[in-house]
Amino acid sequence: MSSHPSPGPADDAAAPDGAPTSPSSSDEPRSLRIEDWLTVIVMALLALITFANVLVRYFTSSSFAWTEEISIFLMIVLALVAGSAAVARDRHIRIEFFCESGSAARRRFLAQLGALMVALLFALIAALSVRVVWDDFRYEETSPGIGVPQWWYSVWLPVLSLLITWRAVGLFIRRSRQSDVEFLGDDSQERQP
Numbered sequence: 001m002s003s004h005p006s007p008g009p010a011d012d013a014a015a016p017d018g019a020p021t022s023p024s025s026s027d028e029p030r031s032l033r034i035e036d037w038l039t040v041i042v043m044a045l046l047a048l049i050t051f052a053n054v055l056v057r058y059f060t061s062s063s064f065a066w067t068e069e070i071s072i073f074l075m076i077v078l079a080l081v082a083g084s085a086a087v088a089r090d091r092h093i094r095i096e097f098f099c100e101s102g103s104a105a106r107r108r109f110l111a112q113l114g115a116l117m118v119a120l121l122f123a124l125i126a127a128l129s130v131r132v133v134w135d136d137f138r139y140e141e142t143s144p145g146i147g148v149p150q151w152w153y154s155v156w157l158p159v160l161s162l163l164i165t166w167r168a169v170g171l172f173i174r175r176s177r178q179s180d181v182e183f184l185g186d187d188s189q190e191r192q193p
Contacts, residue, residue, distance in 0.1 A: 035085035042078045046071060071146035073153050080160035087118055090166040104180035111183070112175045119168035126161035133158060 051066040086092045089112070099110055131155045135141070142148035175183065 032088055033084060035081050035088070038081045039078065039085070042074050042081065045076050046078070049074075049160045061131075066146045069143055073156075077156055077160065084160065084164045084167050087115075087164055087171060090115075090171055092118070108175060108178065108183040109181055112114045112172055114120065115168050115172035116173060118167050119172060122164040122168065125164060126158040127158040129154070129161060 018086065049067050053063050057063045081091075092093065092114070099107065099114075128132055133151050136149070136151040136154050143150050143153065
């Protein structure tokens with residue numbers, strides 16, 4: 001299995017004619033700043049919470065009871081936000097044997113099929129998780145660590161699943177608008193070192 005490499009600083013350099021050479025600059029949605037900033041914020045919160053817990057443990061031989069619960073929640077949010085960014089950037093893992101062989105039409109069809117399957121999966125997760133949120137709210141479930149309403153945590157699963165669905169539909173639409181030649185051009189540029 002393989003994933004497309006992320007463009008690095010060298011990929012963002014200008015070409016001799018002054019145009020950017022980043023392969024994903026024209027294909028990548030501009031609204032990905034949402035996911036990028038959410039990733040930064042969640043990582044910063046995780047680092048701060050963990051650092052505070054380490055300091056408290058070191059100086060008092062006890063720890064904050066809420067840190068584990070909040071950290072687990074933030075890691076789940078981080079995974080879903082990163083999944084959304086990966087889908088939007090078409091950086092999700094794929095099996096090269098199937099995706100890299102065959103004609104351009106076949107490869108583009110498989111890219112579209114992959115985006116459609118991701119959209120369907122996360123739409124289903126969003127729909128089913130609404131029931132979980134409703135049950136948490138209706139039965140007044142509380143979290144085991146700090147006793148806050150459980151739906152405060154579970155409400156983010158359908159929201160972030162819908163975000164991933166939206167990104168996958170956007171990827172499907174972008175791949176549908178591309179010709180086979182454009183798709184192969186984007187694909188070959190992404191693989192250059």
